[in-house]
Amino acid sequence: xxxxxxxxxxxxxxxxxxxxxxxxxxxxxxxxxxxxxxxxxxxxxxxxxxxxxxxxxxxxxxxxxxxxxxxxxxxxxxxxxxxxxxxxxxxxxxxxxxxxxxxxxxxxxxxxxxxxxxxxxxxxxxxxxxxxxxxxxxxxxxxxxxxxxxxxxxxxxxxxxxxxxxxxxxxxxxxxxxxxxxxxxxxxxxxxxxxxxxxxxxxxxxxxxxxxxxxxxxxxxxxxxxxxxxxxxxxxxxxxxxxxxxxxxxxxxxxxxxxxxxxxxxxxxxxxxxxxxxxxxxxxxxxxxxxxxxxxxxxxxxxxxxxxxxxxxxxxxxxxxxxxxxxxxxxxxxxxxxxxxxxxxxxxxxxxxxxxxxx
Numbered sequence: 001x002x003x004x005x006x007x008x009x010x011x012x013x014x015x016x017x018x019x020x021x022x023x024x025x026x027x028x029x030x031x032x033x034x035x036x037x038x039x040x041x042x043x044x045x046x047x048x049x050x051x052x053x054x055x056x057x058x059x060x061x062x063x064x065x066x067x068x069x070x071x072x073x074x075x076x077x078x079x080x081x082x083x084x085x086x087x088x089x090x091x092x093x094x095x096x097x098x099x100x101x102x103x104x105x106x107x108x109x110x111x112x113x114x115x116x117x118x119x120x121x122x123x124x125x126x127x128x129x130x131x132x133x134x135x136x137x138x139x140x141x142x143x144x145x146x147x148x149x150x151x152x153x154x155x156x157x158x159x160x161x162x163x164x165x166x167x168x169x170x171x172x173x174x175x176x177x178x179x180x181x182x183x184x185x186x187x188x189x190x191x192x193x194x195x196x197x198x199x200x201x202x203x204x205x206x207x208x209x210x211x212x213x214x215x216x217x218x219x220x221x222x223x224x225x226x227x228x229x230x231x232x233x234x235x236x237x238x239x240x241x242x243x244x245x246x247x248x249x250x251x252x253x254x255x256x257x258x259x260x261x262x263x264x265x266x267x268x269x270x271x272x273x274x275x276x277x278x279x280x281x282x283x284x285x286x287x288x289x290x291x292x293x294x295x296x297x298x299x300x301x302x303x304x305x306x307x308x309x310x311x312x313x314x315x316x317x318x319x320x321x322x323x324x325x326x327x328x329x330x331x332x333x334x335x336x337x338x339x340x341x342x343x344x345x346x347x348x349x350x351x352x353x354x355x356x357x358x359x
Contacts (some may be wrong), residue, residue, distance in 0.1 A: 008100070009100040014087050017148070021051070021145070021148050022151060029055075030152060031153050033051060033053050034057075034159070037081075037162070038141060038142060040163060041110055044104075045102070045105050049090040050088065051086060052086040056087035062086055073303055074236055075239075076170060077112055105296075125350060135172065138162045139172060142162060159181060190236045211249070212256075216285065218232065218237065219238075243289065246289055251300070254300050257293075261304075264283050267307065267310065301332050323342055326340035326355065338355070
């Protein structure tokens with residue numbers, strides 16, 4: 001089967017987008033365009049040109065989201081820049097684009113579906129390179145569409161960018177949007193950047209505690225609204241933003257999180273000022289955060305292994321935390337710790353012996 005022709009696709013897609021945007025520029029709807037997005041699914045070789053106007057956004061809100069608060073509409077996590085809710089998208093695409101999508105999807109499925117390949121296998125690397133090449137091509141398309149986008153009646157905070165559905169929504173924003181424009185569209189993010197610089201001046205343990213406690217507050221686990229949580233909500237932030245900050249802190253954060261887990265399990269004395277509510281819910285989120293960080297020092301994972309053994313011996317009733325802990329250990333060290341195996345009722349860890357051999 002032929003390889004996907006990136007050069008031909010790019011040429012056809014640019015022509016298609018140029019004609020589409022030029023046609024729209026001649027309509028009455030060409031007022032206050034605030035975003036043009038190339039909404040991509042690299043795994044399937046597909047991309048849609050989407051754009052929106054302030055008037056169309058307001059109509060969408062009135063029709064479908066009239067109960068939304070300003071926090072739910074604006075900001076990085078809001079409705080305004082969610083391309084899936086844009087009112088405008090390109091019409092039927094040229095056949096060449098469909099052919100390209102078929103060839104790229106087929107090639108990627110060949111590479112990803114090979115049996116017994118790990119993340120470092122040549123097949124996986126080739127597949128990842130193809131996906132990256134697709135995104136890079138689309139970033140080039142945005143750059144080459146700058147002239148035709150001058151025909152649009154744009155807002156002062158207009159942005160044109162690429163979205164990959166399998167990645168962070170704004171991962172590639174800075175490739176096509178200046179920081180000045182970004183802060184114009186999201187002034188709260190400038191405040192957040194300045195706020196983060198202040199937090200970075202704190203000792204590392206205080207940084208970790210700050211982000212984790214606000215992660216719980218913004219996820220409504222602690223059942224209260226602190227001044228800090230209110231400040232962060234005013235920046236249109238949520239618990240996932242707090243997760244991102246914890247992930248950036250890396251291994252020190254995992255050590256702190258395991259210590260907190262031990263405290264909330266009654267395995268070591270509580271530190272001064274620690275909040276003691278909804279222990280299971282907090283412990284569950286501690287494990288989730290460890291998994292998302294995905295790395296830890298060997299001593300930290302050994303401590304977690306000992307917690308696993310204690311939980312396995314103690315647990316009864318509805319909460320079977322040993323399964324979650326075993327999955328977390330595997331996520332932190334895929335080579336050393338096996339995948340968790342569970343019974344049909346999905347309540348009992350059945351391969352505890354595999355972990356005991358590692359003690």
